Amino acid sequence: FFLMIRRPPRSTQSRSSAASDVYKRQEYMGNNIMSSKAVLLDKLMKFLATTSGRDKVSRFLQYGLKFVEAVLLYQAKRRGPPLLTDLAGKCKIVSGQMSTVRKILRFGRPIGLVYNHINLLKAYFAGRANPDPFNKAHNSWFVLSRLGCDLSLLVYFLSDHLLYFGKIGLFTNQKWLKIADDLNNWTWLLECVFAIIMDSIAAELMSRKIRYYITGGDERATPEETEKIVEACKKSRDEAIEEIIAYAFDTPCLLYTSPSPRDRQKSRMPSSA
16 A cells, blocks of 8 residues: 655645744844834934923923822822822922023024014014915904914913023012913913914814815816815814914913912911011
8 A cells, every 4th residue: 555645735834934034024023113113213302402301301301290299199198108198299399400401492482482483473564465364374353363373372472581581690670580480380371261262263274275276276286186175174184273272281280380369468468477
């Protein structure tokens, strides 16, 4: 008798080829992970290269540590170990240092705001002859709200600089420091309100542009071009909505940080009263 050994079909892989495929898949996945990490790191470096990015990171650390400090103090009051109180104190110190870092990083912001005002007014008056109904720079209400937002932010930064100089002892006039403190709070509120109005107008303009292209308003645009324009408009609209939500959460903080007139009157009374 002859023992017939059948060859496996070509579609069935041997152990060595299957193992090779596993290694290839692992190598492919590893390369993808490395490339995604490189892209993420590149985006992070570009974000930190901007003044706004550095300010947002410092702000996140500042208020994040305040939250951690409050949690640690709450746990310490519930008969927690003394180590929690020490950690809360260190969080408070680092949070204060982050606040100082933010103030120092803001020293050049007023110059950039003035430069932005000039460019915004140039674009607005240049578009008066042939205005684009979907261009934010050609919309009068958007330009006015943007100017109000940036002017409020300019006064906020200048008053913030004055308060910092008072903190380190370079400026000691208490009357002007009190005025700077009031301006700092109220211009923050005005900047938030103007920013909400500005981003609402931007979101509405992008929504109109989306409807215009979806309904075939531009007959010269190809379907591929229309799709790209609509996607870009949706991204801009979503970014504007995110800014509105962020400023809406920032606005109530003024009610917490700014003392009421009754509290200010009490602070002026002598300690013996």
